[in-house]
Amino acid sequence: MQAEPIDGAAAIGQSGGPTAVINQSLVGVIEGLRGFKNITKIYGMRHGVAGLTRGELVDLTDISQEKLDLVARTPSAALGSTRDKPDEDYCARIVEACREHDIRYYFYIGGNDSSDACRIVNEIAANSGYELRCFHVPKTVDNDLMENDHTPGYPSAARFVATAFMADGRDNASLPGIKINVVMGRHAGFLTAASVLARRDENDGPHLIYLPEVPFEMDRFVEDVDRVFSKVGRCQIAVSEGIQDESGEAIGAKLISAADRDAHGNVQLSGSGALGDQLASLLKAKLTPAGGKPPRVRADTFGYLQRCWPDASPIDAQEARGSGRHAAHLAARGDRDGSVAIKRIEGPDGEYHCEFKRVELSAVAAKTRLMPREFIGGHNDVTQAFVAYARPLVGELPEFGRL
Amino acid sequence: MQAEPIDGAAAIGQSGGPTAVINQSLVGVIEGLRGFKNITKIYGMRHGVAGLTRGELVDLTDISQEKLDLVARTPSAALGSTRDKPDEDYCARIVEACREHDIRYYFYIGGNDSSDACRIVNEIAANSGYELRCFHVPKTVDNDLMENDHTPGYPSAARFVATAFMADGRDNASLPGIKINVVMGRHAGFLTAASVLARRDENDGPHLIYLPEVPFEMDRFVEDVDRVFSKVGRCQIAVSEGIQDESGEAIGAKLISAADRDAHGNVQLSGSGALGDQLASLLKAKLTPAGGKPPRVRADTFGYLQRCWPDASPIDAQEARGSGRHAAHLAARGDRDGSVAIKRIEGPDGEYHCEFKRVELSAVAAKTRLMPREFIGGHNDVTQAFVAYARPLVGELPEFGRL
Numbered sequence: 145m146q147a148e149p150i151d152g153a154a155a156i157g158q159s160g161g162p163t164a165v166i167n168q169s170l171v172g173v174i175e176g177l178r179g180f181k182n183i184t185k186i187y188g189m190r191h192g193v194a195g196l197t198r199g200e201l202v203d204l205t206d207i208s209q210e211k212l213d214l215v216a217r218t219p220s221a222a223l224g225s226t227r228d229k230p231d232e233d234y235c236a237r238i239v240e241a242c243r244e245h246d247i248r249y250y251f252y253i254g255g256n257d258s259s260d261a262c263r264i265v266n267e268i269a270a271n272s273g274y275e276l277r278c279f280h281v282p283k284t285v286d287n288d289l290m291e292n293d294h295t296p297g298y299p300s301a302a303r304f305v306a307t308a309f310m311a312d313g314r315d316n317a318s319l320p321g322i323k324i325n326v327v328m329g330r331h332a333g334f335l336t337a338a339s340v341l342a343r344r345d346e347n348d349g350p351h352l353i354y355l356p357e358v359p360f361e362m363d364r365f366v367e368d369v370d371r372v373f374s375k376v377g378r379c380q381i382a383v384s385e386g387i388q389d390e391s392g393e394a395i396g397a398k399l400i401s402a403a404d405r406d407a408h409g410n411v412q413l414s415g416s417g418a419l420g421d422q423l424a425s426l427l428k429a430k431l432t433p434a435g436g437k438p439p440r441v442r443a444d445t446f447g448y449l450q451r452c453w454p455d456a457s458p459i460d461a462q463e464a465r466g467s468g469r470h471a472a473h474l475a476a477r478g479d480r481d482g483s484v485a486i487k488r489i490e491g492p493d494g495e496y497h498c499e500f501k502r503v504e505l506s507a508v509a510a511k512t513r514l515m516p517r518e519f520i521g522g523h524n525d526v527t528q529a530f531v532a533y534a535r536p537l538v539g540e541l542p543e544f545g546r547l
Numbered sequence: 548m549q550a551e552p553i554d555g556a557a558a559i560g561q562s563g564g565p566t567a568v569i570n571q572s573l574v575g576v577i578e579g580l581r582g583f584k585n586i587t588k589i590y591g592m593r594h595g596v597a598g599l600t601r602g603e604l605v606d607l608t609d610i611s612q613e614k615l616d617l618v619a620r621t622p623s624a625a626l627g628s629t630r631d632k633p634d635e636d637y638c639a640r641i642v643e644a645c646r647e648h649d650i651r652y653y654f655y656i657g658g659n660d661s662s663d664a665c666r667i668v669n670e671i672a673a674n675s676g677y678e679l680r681c682f683h684v685p686k687t688v689d690n691d692l693m694e695n696d697h698t699p700g701y702p703s704a705a706r707f708v709a710t711a712f713m714a715d716g717r718d719n720a721s722l723p724g725i726k727i728n729v730v731m732g733r734h735a736g737f738l739t740a741a742s743v744l745a746r747r748d749e750n751d752g753p754h755l756i757y758l759p760e761v762p763f764e765m766d767r768f769v770e771d772v773d774r775v776f777s778k779v780g781r782c783q784i785a786v787s788e789g790i791q792d793e794s795g796e797a798i799g800a801k802l803i804s805a806a807d808r809d810a811h812g813n814v815q816l817s818g819s820g821a822l823g824d825q826l827a828s829l830l831k832a833k834l835t836p837a838g839g840k841p842p843r844v845r846a847d848t849f850g851y852l853q854r855c856w857p858d859a860s861p862i863d864a865q866e867a868r869g870s871g872r873h874a875a876h877l878a879a880r881g882d883r884d885g886s887v888a889i890k891r892i893e894g895p896d897g898e899y900h901c902e903f904k905r906v907e908l909s910a911v912a913a914k915t916r917l918m919p920r921e922f923i924g925g926h927n928d929v930t931q932a933f934v935a936y937a938r939p940l941v942g943e944l945p946e947f948g949r950l
Binding site for chain 2: 221323416442452455545
């Protein structure tokens with residue numbers, strides 16, 4: 145049931161880990177709102193809900209298209225982001241701040257924690273009799289939102305990971321050894337899986353891919369590496385920062401001393417090289433032949449560059465913009481709330497298309513989507529179904545020559 | 548004194564850590580040799596001198612220009628590289644292998660260790676009465692070769708570092724905290740210094756830059772970070788992997804347990820996150836207010852992506868190709884040996900140009916060039932003179948928008 149439009153301001157916030165295209169979504173919402181005459185003002189929240197509750201708003205109503213286009217191409221959250229996870233009390237202050245600034249349209253760009261906060265704000269506003277329309281715009285490099293074929297931010301991060309594995313694979317072939325690359329993704333292995341797109345020839349890496357969805361066994365890992373290294377003379381390995389043991393405990397968390405926890409209770413896995421370094425030490429110790437030299441083992445942790453590298457996938461840039469616009473259109477057509485989701489449509493010749501649809505906030509809020517079973521290939525690989533899924537998203541990858 | 552050309556084969560090898568443009572130099576040598584009618588064959592050494600002494604050669608004489616162009620654009624050593632540092636005995640086997648394959652022109656693309664090996668091979672050949680013309684083509688992301696304004700490989704790695712600091716700087720502004728980025732460079736700080744190119748606005752990072760040329764003092768480091776963090780609310784830090792204490796001992800080497808040493812006796816500093824992680828732990832411990840929460844501190848170690856990222860600086864690609872061609876021209880004009888060096892020429896309007904010159908192998912061999920004093924700004928920064936030096940090398944950097 146559509147509601148009558150209500151006059152008032154709109155506020156847009158960005159939350160959680162930034163991406164290469166989160167500003168595309170911001171600009172998409174602004175563009176979408178411009179044709180909507182009930183909007184009296186467009187505010188940006190400085191550092192999401194943290195800034196909103198302190199009244200830190202920036203007026204985006206009259207910003208030029210030229211400036212918008214430049215901001216859209218800029219990685220990371222131009223408004224600033226936040227890791228705050230609002231509880232009921234915090235959400236009440238959010239609603240209060242909206243009331244104070246006559247904000248009637250609330251847009252929040254973020255992941256599953258953000259959509260949950262959006263859902264709570266929506267409820268509190270409704271219960272307190274303040275009419276506030278709440279919309280969530282998807283964003284996460286982890287690609288772990290329910291209802292979405294994939295999420296804005298993921299294709300660009302996947303593009304970085306695939307490119308990095310291609311380049312690092314040539315480096316590894318040039319100076320052969322065992323190379324571990326640790327990839328972001330706390331619970332979902334989609335980003336680590338994207339490393340597979342680096343494979344071109346039979347002997348190309350990644351030779352082994354370890355996802356958080358498959359319990360990680362140390363002995364089996366050593367055996368896997370030993371087998372590949374003996375056969376190929378080198379071994380390039382993709383490891384998710386979120387790999388877990390049989391009991392569900394993150395291997396990285398065990399290894400990171402003085403582990404940070406953020407406001408969501410999540411252990412800090414990014415911004416540390418501990419997991420890669422520990423796995424490298426282990427391999428060196430286990431694979432040194434009796435009386436012989438240890439193999440050359442190196443570990444890189446790709447870190448924050450994965451989520452902000454300024455070479456977005458063109459499809460991702462377009463879809464992030466589109467999902468922001470779609471959220472504004474939902475508001476304009478009289479929806480009271482909702483989250484935008486991306487649905488994939490195959491064209492008549494199997495080519496890739498997508499469309500946006502509205503889903504309930506509660507369908508996305510605080511839930512985590514993992515790699516589906518058909519994408520997982522045994523305990524150390526992904527399937528061709530995953531390759532077919534991921535390839536159209538990342539855009540054109542560089543072509544390499546060999547001798 | 549120029550020598551008469553001698554009929555025979557040419558062999559080209561690639562050595563040491565690969566770069567984004569080391570294949571440009573390989574292709575440059577091949578192209579340069581094509582017009583030189585005394586060349587009977589062009590061989591590539593598989594994994595440098597290691598392959599040559601085992602007779603592992605690939606015939607590059609008739610490779611198509613199309614293939615060459617594709618290989619040139621591909622990062623990392625297409626022939627394979629090696630870390631072998633040949634001693635006298637090894638060099639004698641190299642000369643033996645050359646004799647066996649009628650190789651009269653020897654081209655070796657690499658850093659200061661490679662030019663030293665080239666020098667020894669040259670001497671042994673001369674002493675054993677085998678006429679062999681030996682040429683060194685410069686390559687190193689560390690930019691630490693004597694006689695060169697800069698070295699092929701450096702501008703592309705500097706481009707990666709500058710781009711990474713720009714993107715990571717937006718990430719750091721978006722979710723404020725203390726961020727350490729560890730950059731390659733064992734003795735010379737040129738690559739770490741390139742992070743300065745990320746600065747656009749007054750509050751932009753990197754706020755602090757630590758080079759191996761300036762003794763690193765832990766207490767002063769903590770004070771520096773505290774001061775910036777208190778003032779700006781965040782702090783982005785560039786740290787060279789090669790930072791040393793007053794006595795010249797590498798801070799990273801002290802922290803990396805079970806440190807590897809390569810055949811050159813160098814401790815492994817890359818391929819580990821230990822330095823960044825330890826500095827992050829230290830800052831967290833020292834900057835936590837009494838009874839308060841620790842600041843958000845993260846560390847990324849850029850690792851091998853710095854040297855192989857497939858987005859070469861256009862000037863670097865051109866100069867790497869040109870230096871390879873120039874080495875071939877030295878051979879064609881009758882030089883017996885030499886190393887190619889890059890000399891900078893300022894155009895009439897101050898614009899950047901370069902030219903190639905021949906220098907003695909001994910002028911480059913086994914020597915290390917450090918950051919000159921006029922590029923170093925106190926104990927935690929670089930100067931405008933360095934910015935003026937580095938800016939023309941890296942090519943155009945992305946333009947970012949802000950709100």
